[in-house]
Amino acid sequence: MTLLEVKNLQKIYTTKSGANNVEALKDVSFSVEEGEYVAIMGESGSGKTTLLNILASLDKPTKGEIVLGNRKTTDIKEKDLAAFRRENLGFVFQDFNLLDTFTLKDNIFLPLVLSGKSYSEMEKRIEPLAKELGIEDLLLKYPYEVSGGQKQRAAVARALITNPHIILADEPTGALDSKASDSLLNLFNKINEEGQTILMVTHSTKAASHAKRVLFIKDGVVFHQIYRGDRTRDEMYQQITDTLTTLATGGESRE
Amino acid sequence: MSKIAFYFKMAWTNITKNAKFYVPYILTSFITITMFYSLQSFCNNSNLPRSASFRELMGFGLPVVYIFSAIFLFYTNSFLIRRRKMEFGLFNILGMEKRHITVLIIIETLIIAIISLMLGIGFGILINKLLFLALNRIVAFVTPLVFEFSMPAVTKTVILFAFIYIAILIKNIVEVLKVKPLELLSVQKSGEKEPKEKWVLTVFGLISLIAGYVISITCEDAYHAITLFFLAVVLVIIGTYCLFISGTIAILKILKKNKNYYYKSNHFASISGMLFRMKQNGVGLANICILSTMVIVMIGTTVSLYAGANDIIKTRYNREVSTTYYGVIDENLRDKAHDIAYDVSKKTGIEIENYAEYETLEITCGRKDNDFDAGFVGASLTTFDLYMPEDFESFYELKLPENLESGVLYIGASTFEMPKDITLFGKEFKVIDLDLSKPKGLMSVIATDSCAIIVPDEETYEIINKLQKAAYENTDGMLASIPDIDINFDLKCSEKDEHKFYDEYKEAINELVDGTENHNINSDLRQDAANDFAEFTGSFLFLGTFLGVLFLMATALIMYYKQIVEGYDDKRNFEIMQKVGMDKSEVKSTIKSQVLTLFFLPLLVAFCHMGFALPILIHLLSAFAITNIKLVVICCAITCAIYAIIYAVVYSFTSKTYYKIVN
Numbered sequence: 001m002t003l004l005e006v007k008n009l010q011k012i013y014t015t016k017s018g019a020n021n022v023e024a025l026k027d028v029s030f031s032v033e034e035g036e037y038v039a040i041m042g043e044s045g046s047g048k049t050t051l052l053n054i055l056a057s058l059d060k061p062t063k064g065e066i067v068l069g070n071r072k073t074t075d076i077k078e079k080d081l082a083a084f085r086r087e088n089l090g091f092v093f094q095d096f097n098l099l100d101t102f103t104l105k106d107n108i109f110l111p112l113v114l115s116g117k118s119y120s121e122m123e124k125r126i127e128p129l130a131k132e133l134g135i136e137d138l139l140l141k142y143p144y145e146v147s148g149g150q151k152q153r154a155a156v157a158r159a160l161i162t163n164p165h166i167i168l169a170d171e172p173t174g175a176l177d178s179k180a181s182d183s184l185l186n187l188f189n190k191i192n193e194e195g196q197t198i199l200m201v202t203h204s205t206k207a208a209s210h211a212k213r214v215l216f217i218k219d220g221v222v223f224h225q226i227y228r229g230d231r232t233r234d235e236m237y238q239q240i241t242d243t244l245t246t247l248a249t250g251g252e253s254r255e
Numbered sequence: 256m257s258k259i260a261f262y263f264k265m266a267w268t269n270i271t272k273n274a275k276f277y278v279p280y281i282l283t284s285f286i287t288i289t290m291f292y293s294l295q296s297f298c299n300n301s302n303l304p305r306s307a308s309f310r311e312l313m314g315f316g317l318p319v320v321y322i323f324s325a326i327f328l329f330y331t332n333s334f335l336i337r338r339r340k341m342e343f344g345l346f347n348i349l350g351m352e353k354r355h356i357t358v359l360i361i362i363e364t365l366i367i368a369i370i371s372l373m374l375g376i377g378f379g380i381l382i383n384k385l386l387f388l389a390l391n392r393i394v395a396f397v398t399p400l401v402f403e404f405s406m407p408a409v410t411k412t413v414i415l416f417a418f419i420y421i422a423i424l425i426k427n428i429v430e431v432l433k434v435k436p437l438e439l440l441s442v443q444k445s446g447e448k449e450p451k452e453k454w455v456l457t458v459f460g461l462i463s464l465i466a467g468y469v470i471s472i473t474c475e476d477a478y479h480a481i482t483l484f485f486l487a488v489v490l491v492i493i494g495t496y497c498l499f500i501s502g503t504i505a506i507l508k509i510l511k512k513n514k515n516y517y518y519k520s521n522h523f524a525s526i527s528g529m530l531f532r533m534k535q536n537g538v539g540l541a542n543i544c545i546l547s548t549m550v551i552v553m554i555g556t557t558v559s560l561y562a563g564a565n566d567i568i569k570t571r572y573n574r575e576v577s578t579t580y581y582g583v584i585d586e587n588l589r590d591k592a593h594d595i596a597y598d599v600s601k602k603t604g605i606e607i608e609n610y611a612e613y614e615t616l617e618i619t620c621g622r623k624d625n626d627f628d629a630g631f632v633g634a635s636l637t638t639f640d641l642y643m644p645e646d647f648e649s650f651y652e653l654k655l656p657e658n659l660e661s662g663v664l665y666i667g668a669s670t671f672e673m674p675k676d677i678t679l680f681g682k683e684f685k686v687i688d689l690d691l692s693k694p695k696g697l698m699s700v701i702a703t704d705s706c707a708i709i710v711p712d713e714e715t716y717e718i719i720n721k722l723q724k725a726a727y728e729n730t731d732g733m734l735a736s737i738p739d740i741d742i743n744f745d746l747k748c749s750e751k752d753e754h755k756f757y758d759e760y761k762e763a764i765n766e767l768v769d770g771t772e773n774h775n776i777n778s779d780l781r782q783d784a785a786n787d788f789a790e791f792t793g794s795f796l797f798l799g800t801f802l803g804v805l806f807l808m809a810t811a812l813i814m815y816y817k818q819i820v821e822g823y824d825d826k827r828n829f830e831i832m833q834k835v836g837m838d839k840s841e842v843k844s845t846i847k848s849q850v851l852t853l854f855f856l857p858l859l860v861a862f863c864h865m866g867f868a869l870p871i872l873i874h875l876l877s878a879f880a881i882t883n884i885k886l887v888v889i890c891c892a893i894t895c896a897i898y899a900i901i902y903a904v905v906y907s908f909t910s911k912t913y914y915k916i917v918n
């Protein structure tokens with residue numbers, strides 16, 4: 001079943017003078033099936049973050065529409081957006097975006113508190129999640145007291161605790177060393193195997209090789225995509241590297 | 256380009272680039288300097304009024320303003336340097352040596368100091384001119400004040416503020432040089448631990464505050480009010496600081512522990528936000544609270560004093576002319592004094608009314624329990640005024656009970672609790688309180704323990720007189736008291752003509768004591784006293800308003816600083832919350848409840864302090880003969896109301912800056 005459908009998305013950043021308008025996205029269309037794990041790659045400045053922000057309804061597209069489940073997110077009213085985001089989307093950011101004044105536990109609870117869930121319900125939800133992510137012993141610590149990898153796991157827990165339809169991740173391994181990255185990517189694989197849909201923006205070929213499908217964005221359009229199919233992770237890694245080289249040398253698109 | 260010019264250019268760029276933080280700092284400097292200069296040049300003004308009280312009061316205000324300026328500049332500077340540390344750390348990493356940084360800081364301070372001093376003194380001169388106009392209006396000076404430019408005031412201001420700037424400069428340099436570049440860079444990022452509740456401090460603060468309140472509530476008379484007021488103020492200040500620093504955290508922690516309360520969308524962010532805020536700003540909030548209380552108390556009492564000035568004069572001088580002959584020179588003094596008054600009356604054609612006279616014996620002795628005697632070294636002093644019944648009746652226009660018992664002392668009025676039986680100079684006396692409502696003009700400006708005693712007859716009077724003479728003759732270095740004579744009367748003429756009579760009268764009575772020793776005369780004309788007093792209360796009001804406005808501005812600036820600093824701290828938090836799914840209106844309401852609580856808490860506490868201070872203030876004012884409690888309460892209430900309005904206006908202005916930063 002198709003979970004997310006993106007149709008002819010365009011985004012133009014306008015400046016006050018209008019002289020320096022930037023067309024970050026030209027015409028982006030793709031769809032994501034339920035339970036899929038999709039990575040989006042592209043050069044710096046190709047519009048990945050822009051795309052993700054629009055998917056996350058943090059920003060509005062200039063043109064085009066997005067359908068999540070069977071709701072057109074581009075039509076949701078401003079005042080309902082926050083609740084929609086809270087209940088349907090989970091976010092993992094490069095710089096974690098944890099609040100310094102909350103313990104990890106309270107950070108994870110934040111979306112549930114905003115939804116008005118009872119405390120006992122929150123406790124019930126966090127227990128298995130913390131165990132799975134291996135942060136049970138860190139819950140009462142503050143963000144500055146734990147490592148980057150641990151912070152990112154807490155951020156993942158915060159994204160998962162609402163049981164979102166889809167996890168949106170913008171360079172989740174960007175601030176992590178390779179060991180912490182591996183651990184996070186394995187975690188993503190694990191939750192994906194349990195049925196969680198994931199859409200991840202990344203620069204890292206290694207991170208992308210974990211996904212089931214990789215989309216390449218260039219000049220504001222989806223330029224190319226590869227499916228993992230039955231390939232091993234190493235073969236996938238090789239394939240992605242080749243594609244990136246072709247892209248960089250200005251090769252033709254091939255599907 | 257020379258090196259120094261380069262530094263100046265760089266320092267100037269730094270200042271303009273950080274204008275958001277420097278403008279309020281310069282504003283603070285400039286306002287405090289203006290205040291200080293104006294006050295200083297008032298003191299140096301050669302044609303200030305003849306009454307020394309005004310000059311004294313102003314002189315009292317100066318150190319207060321100076322100390323306050325210093326504290327305040329240090330406080331605002333601390334915000335500034337917290338921000339600037341990062342920048343200097345960056346310079347250091349980019350290869351600037353510490354001595355270069357030092358030079359840079361020195362030049363920056365120099366620029367700030369020069370700008371502030373020029374603005375402050377320039378504006379001070381302008382304000383001074385306006386203040387003279389205002390002062391002439393409020394205080395009815397007999398000769399209007401003339402504005403004059405005072406160079407010594409300028410010099411003194413420059414030197415004294417230079418000290419403050421140098422102290423701040425040293426503090427900044429030490430602080431910047433103390434830290435390593437890496438630390439400098441992470442000043443902002445380093446996490447802060449959640450504050451711990453400090454129960455000892457909380458309990459201590461609570462006890463201190465309650466003790467202060469209890470002193471005020473249980474205060475019974477002017478004497479205790481004067482002696483205990485300072486203690487009560489100190490206790491309340493200590494209590495306020497402790498409770499703002501630790502008490503608020505304790506309360507928030509308790510709320511946080513209640514999971515079902517804490518994990519609600521409208522409490523979650525604000526409780527934890529405030530918890531951290533309190534750690535940084537407990538002192539700032541306590542400052543605001545104390546300053547607000549000072550403003551309200553100061554203006555409230557001075558307004559009461561000013562408004563009650565007429566009452567005071569009427570109570571103190573129950574007739575238009577009051578003359579006291581200290582020490583009875585001869586047997587016929589009463590008659591002589593009477594004749595002088597009526598002779599002048601005949602000569603000037605101005606009629607005398609309500610002529611009244613009395614003789615009084617004032618004895619001062621030490622007290623040990625119920626024992627009053629001459630030689631009690633270090634004992635608390637008590638003053639007795641002895642009156643004969645006829646004198647007391649005619650003078651205060653009242654009727655005493657018939658057949659007073661011989662040998663008994665009757666209380667006409669007392670500022671303290673007199674025992675039922677006393678020993679006076681070794682002889683026992685029975686004491687009966689006549690429960691008279693305090694007669695006008697009696698003991699209105701006496702702060703120490705004193706008691707007006709009506710002696711039933713000539714015989715008892717003589718017994719006591721002999722006793723005191725004997726007692727004091729046996730005590731070294733003491734003189735026995737001699738009776739005084741008071742003569743009061745009204746004049747039947749216009750206020751202007753009163754002087755015609757009074758000038759002649761004064762000359763005539765002075766002739767009476769010329770050439771005698773140890774005898775003198777004190778004589779007052781009510782309208783002259785009223786003018787003097789208006790000058791006194793006027794300068795009080797002026798000083799009160801002046802300091803009040805100063806503290807108010809300080810409060811406003813602290814609020815502004817807090818808003819800016821907190822705005823930058825909160826910006827990121829609210830961005831994250833929005834990303835996680837908090838909608839704009841929720842963010843707004845969270846910010847609102849947090850900011851409202853933080854800003855109006857000090858005001859509420861200040862009002863609470865004021866409420867509890869009222870009893871002691873009322874007694875304190877009674878020492879100035881303000882006995883109209885209703886008037887005091889109304890003056891204080893109006894002051895509170897006006898202050899609340901100003902506070903709200905300042906709040907709405909400064910919070911706009913905050914919202915702008917956060918959004």
Ligand SMILES: Nc1ncnc2c1ncn2[C@@H]1O[C@H](COP(=O)(O)OP(=O)(O)OP(=O)(O)O)[C@@H](O)[C@H]1O
Pocket residue numbers: 013014022023024042043044045046047048049050051
């Ligand atoms: N708020 C904005 N206003 C104007 N232009 C913007 C804005 N945000 C992004 N852009 C421009 O849009 C283009 C795409 O930016 P985007 O951040 O989406 O790139 P990206 O693919 O995420 O790059 P990176 O891999 O470096 O993060 C860039 O040219 C950028 O300069």
Ligand SMILES: [Mg+2]
Pocket residue numbers: 048049050
């Ligand atoms: Mg990006």
